[in-house]
Amino acid sequence: MSLRHIITLPDPRLRLICEPVAKVDAAIRDLMDDMLETMYEAPGIGLAAIQIAVPKRIIVLDTSPKEGPPAPMVFANPEIVWVSPEKRIYEEGCLSIPDYYEEVERPERIRIKFLDREGSEKELEADGLLATCLQHEVDHLNGVLFIDHLSRLKRSRVIKKFEKAAKMEADGIDSDRPFA
Ligand code: GNR
Numbered sequence: 001m002s003l004r005h006i007i008t009l010p011d012p013r014l015r016l017i018c019e020p021v022a023k024v025d026a027a028i029r030d031l032m033d034d035m036l037e038t039m040y041e042a043p044g045i046g047l048a049a050i051q052i053a054v055p056k057r058i059i060v061l062d063t064s065p066k067e068g069p070p071a072p073m074v075f076a077n078p079e080i081v082w083v084s085p086e087k088r089i090y091e092e093g094c095l096s097i098p099d100y101y102e103e104v105e106r107p108e109r110i111r112i113k114f115l116d117r118e119g120s121e122k123e124l125e126a127d128g129l130l131a132t133c134l135q136h137e138v139d140h141l142n143g144v145l146f147i148d149h150l151s152r153l154k155r156s157r158v159i160k161k162f163e164k165a166a167k168m169e170a171d172g173i174d175s176d177r178p179f180a
């Protein structure tokens, strides 16, 4: 197992359409383990492979309460096959858009089809936080970020902020010490 680097906005790889997994083999299971380790360390409640710069359709998550035992979940080639007409609003964040949080409206319940850690085809109905997080992660596989669900004004503000920070970094300016 190893910790991987999480890429952030404005990295263009976050906009890639990720490739399906042909077979859940030992290498894919190793990748899933690295993703879980990286997610727990961050810490986050979900992670898509593209966030560690691997453009494959793999996601991991753990939406269990912090007090209880961990409940890691892994999904290869997840496909949303049904969404409820009822919606829910939840304040989302993203490890690839650090320190930015905004409310997003999404379907309250979903059904997804996926391959599990053994490569068996499974279906799962999810609601609440799990449904929200699954939709956030499946979006990543299609190059979609939670800010794409916000108004153009909010989205362009966030993107500009991260573009500016990346440029300052490239120019060797430390934004934590603006007058140094
Ligand atoms: O850690 C995360 N928290 C979170 C909160 C609300 C909705 C979605 C998420 S997922 C996020 C981790 C992440 O960026 N996954 O892609």
Ligand code: NI
Pocket: 093, 094, 095, 096, 136, 140
């Ligand atoms: Ni995210």
